[in-house]
Each structure stands twice: as C-alpha cells, then as structure tokens.
Amino acid sequence: MTNEFGVAIAIERIAMNDLLALDQATLNVGEEATLAHRHDRHSFFLLESGTVHLEIDFQTYEIEAPSVIYIHPDQVHSTVIVNDVTVSSWAIDNEKLNPEYLKLLEEITPAKPLALDKETFSLFAETVSLCLKFGERKNDKLYYSLLKDSCNALIALVVSQYLAQSKSADKLSRFEVVTKAFREKLERNYGTIKKPAQYAQTLNISTPYLNECVKNTTGYSVSHHIQERIVLEAKRLLYYSKKSVKEIATELGYDDYPYFSRLFAKVTGMTALAFRNKNLD
Known part of the structure; x- marks a missing residue:
C-alpha cells in the first residue's frame, strides 16, 4: 500500500x-x-x-x-x-x-x-x-x-x-491474569530478559508460582514461551533480513553464538542456516 x-x-x-x-x-x-x-x-x-x-x-x-x-x-x-x-x-x-x-x-x-x-x-x-x-x-x-x-x-x-472473542478482565482467573501479565512482559523484554526467575521478579511473584500459572493456562512452561518468542524473532530476521546468523544472535541478546545456534536447533529441529535456505528456495 x-x-x-x-x-x-x-x-x-x-x-x-x-x-x-x-x-x-x-x-x-x-x-x-x-x-x-x-x-x-x-x-x-x-x-x-x-x-x-x-x-x-x-x-x-x-x-x-x-x-x-x-x-x-x-x-x-x-x-x-x-x-x-x-x-x-x-x-x-x-x-x-x-x-x-x-x-x-x-x-x-x-x-x-x-x-x-x-x-x-x-x-x-x-x-x-x-x-x-x-x-x-x-x-x-x-x-x-x-x-x-x-x-x-x-x-x-x-x-x-x-x-x-476474548474474556473480559474481570472474568479472568488469577492464573490467567498472571499469564497475561507475563506475556506482556515477554513481548517487551525477550531481547534482554531470558530467565524465568527474572520475569517472576518483575511481577513480584515466585518463580514456581509463575510457572504454575503459565503452565496451568497454556500447557507450557515459562521457559518454553521465552524460547519460542526468541526463536520466532530469529525466524523473522532470517526470513526477512540479510543479517548473518551471528548478527541475529547478537541482536537478540546472545553473545554466545554457539548457544544461540543450539537453542534454535532445539526449538525448530534444524539449524538457522537450514531454516533460511529452506524458506528462500
């Protein structure tokens, strides 16, 4: 447009x-x-x-x-x-x-x-x-x-x-309220905050309780959501930008490039380069 x-x-x-x-x-x-x-x-x-x-x-x-x-x-x-x-x-x-x-x-x-x-x-x-x-x-x-x-x-x-199509705020359970707050924090901070304990701290609750809320609401752990959000952004950059995998890792807050590569492969089942090549064919 x-x-x-x-x-x-x-x-x-x-x-x-x-x-x-x-x-x-x-x-x-x-x-x-x-x-x-x-x-x-x-x-x-x-x-x-x-x-x-x-x-x-x-x-x-x-x-x-x-x-x-x-x-x-x-x-x-x-x-x-x-x-x-x-x-x-x-x-x-x-x-x-x-x-x-x-x-x-x-x-x-x-x-x-x-x-x-x-x-x-x-x-x-x-x-x-x-x-x-x-x-x-x-x-x-x-x-x-x-x-x-x-x-x-x-x-x-x-x-x-x-x-x-969504529940009004006054009808959300306590678990759903905490999960919603976590997701909002994650969307704003996935590039800088990587650990469940850090998110729990920003929400003034314990890490076990945050995990309980998120898993009860979504079926997945806090770590799972953090990793999925980081990898989604990596996929976007691999697909859309011409940045190298190392540059993307740095942009997403990973100075340890090998660790980032292992994380991407763990979540997607393929290397970052394989993902880029597959989607550009």
Whole structure:
C-alpha cells in the first residue's frame, strides 16, 4: 500500500483474480507478494469476497470472506494463494494511531484472522466505503483529520471484534491474569530478559508460582514461551533480513553464538542456516 491518501496512512479497495494481480496492486515495484515481507505500519484487511491463503509468522491460514485480518508491523507475512478476491486494506503508523487502540492491539497480538457475521461485515463495508470517499476529498480543509479519524474508527471496529472473542478482565482467573501479565512482559523484554526467575521478579511473584500459572493456562512452561518468542524473532530476521546468523544472535541478546545456534536447533529441529535456505528456495 502506498501513501496515496496521506503520510503514514493508506487505504484502498482492490479486486483480483490471481496472484499476479495482487503483486501489481499491493506491493512496491520489484517486490513479489509471494515473498515474505513486513510493513512499517499496522495493516488491516477486510476480505469482502473470495478465498486467500495467507502465511503469517510461518503459519498458513485459509481465509474465506467475509473476514478481517490484522497484521502487526513486526509480523512477517506472505500471500500463498488468491482466488477471486475483493479486499479492502488500510494501514496506519503508531503516530497516527489512537494511543488507546495501539495499546489494545499490542495486547491482542498475534491476532488470527477473524470471520465476520453478515451484519458486522455490512458495517465494515459501509465504513470502508466512507473512508475511501474521504480519501478522494483532498481539497477539504480538514482532509488529513477526516482520513485519520475515519481510519481510526475502522480500527476501533477491528479491535472491538477481537475483544468480543476474548474474556473480559474481570472474568479472568488469577492464573490467567498472571499469564497475561507475563506475556506482556515477554513481548517487551525477550531481547534482554531470558530467565524465568527474572520475569517472576518483575511481577513480584515466585518463580514456581509463575510457572504454575503459565503452565496451568497454556500447557507450557515459562521457559518454553521465552524460547519460542526468541526463536520466532530469529525466524523473522532470517526470513526477512540479510543479517548473518551471528548478527541475529547478537541482536537478540546472545553473545554466545554457539548457544544461540543450539537453542534454535532445539526449538525448530534444524539449524538457522537450514531454516533460511529452506524458506528462500
């Protein structure tokens, strides 16, 4: 998506019959939709008709209309299959995004594609159409404000749909509250904090209790979640960037390169180089 309708905000509706159409319509010249990429903005897609196979952070989703998809700026994604699709898409950076919505989006990341009922889809489609009309009124004195506010209204609709699928805070058990707090800490600190005891300390609870809460809620230990999050970021960098494995290890807080290599192989079942080569073939 380009910045056709304003700096740091983009919105468009496109129809396509095949992957080539998607290449032409949604990506910059020289890029291909089949290659993994990341955007520097929060991206949202309203699938109005058709079917898409989308890979997000190395998981493939078969998405049927009507659905809405949110992709965080950090997430690597690529389109695998497109079949007679009409999609509306909008993107916005942190500066133009309502701070309240930004906080909520961070809490629901990673978000899976979400199917919409007929009434909700109609509301989304009408709101998108209105935003597109605002985008055409470039001579209006408050053009950028209209665009920003209408785009944020769309994002509020997206967030509200995801929140409707999750438990409200007052209905969470103590174990779930602790696990949620741990995940938020992990997302912000995986590059610097590696040990369960350090996370327990930041949450003012004991390490055994943190492990009990997380394992009871998710089925996996704190160490498992830490390792999975670090390796996910390593996968993203291996897939998307041209950095060497050693540079990636350093970026993720590992001066001990052999240890990082063993960790990656333990979690994925292959070396970092093998993963990069496999996904670039």
